[in-house]
């Protein structure tokens with residue numbers, strides 16, 4: 316039984332393709348204890364000056380307000396630390412990711428906790444040995460020979476940020492063509508399901 320953190324970030328509720336496919340992936344991965352963070356409900360705050368002040372103040376010197384602000388941010392890091400595997404459902408919004416998912420990354424990217432710089436000045440990610448799956452849904456098609464591939468700031472950004480904090484074992488499941496036509500959307504869902512059929516057995520064998 317593994318601990319799996321499921322982070323969803325679509326604003327589309329039941330109609331979310333990234334969430335639907337992510338749930339299919341989780342089912343295919345098999346025996347997991349699942350903890351969910353639903354960012355699409357708007358509950359995650361963006362970073363604020365007050366929050367940064369709170370986390371930069373030594374724990375023993377924090378005011379009650381700073382204590383509660385820091386504790387709320389800390390919870391996102393604790394989720395990740397406790398997980399053996401992470402599934403992120405990430406829609407493409409304006410060629411990148413939802414701002415709530417950016418806020419989540421801002422919370423979990425914390426110096427001394429999830430990354431550090433070595434004496435030689437090199438960044439080192441501190442989260443180790445966690446498998447990450449990103450279910451990336453898009454209205455258009457950005458993979459293969461697509462002419463708009465350079466406009467995909469979703470996958471490169473997520474790969475970079477996850478790698479920066481040590482999460483380098485990342486598999487993407489693309490759910491593409493969701494806003495082109497019903498046929499393209501169906502084809503995109505089927506392709507995503509084929510990817511799941513390839514990667515899920517690898518996870519079970521690991």
Ligand SMILES: Cc1cc2nc3c(=O)[nH]c(=O)nc-3n(C[C@H](O)[C@H](O)[C@H](O)COP(=O)(O)O)c2cc1C
Nearest residue numbers: 325327331332333406408409410452453454455493
């Ligand atoms: C605010 C917003 C911005 C979007 N921007 C893009 C975009 O830049 N490129 C694209 O291919 N699709 C874009 N889409 C379409 C979504 O990526 C697509 O509908 C996808 O299925 C959304 O994921 P979801 O179904 O999990 O919500 C956008 C949709 C919304 C709501």
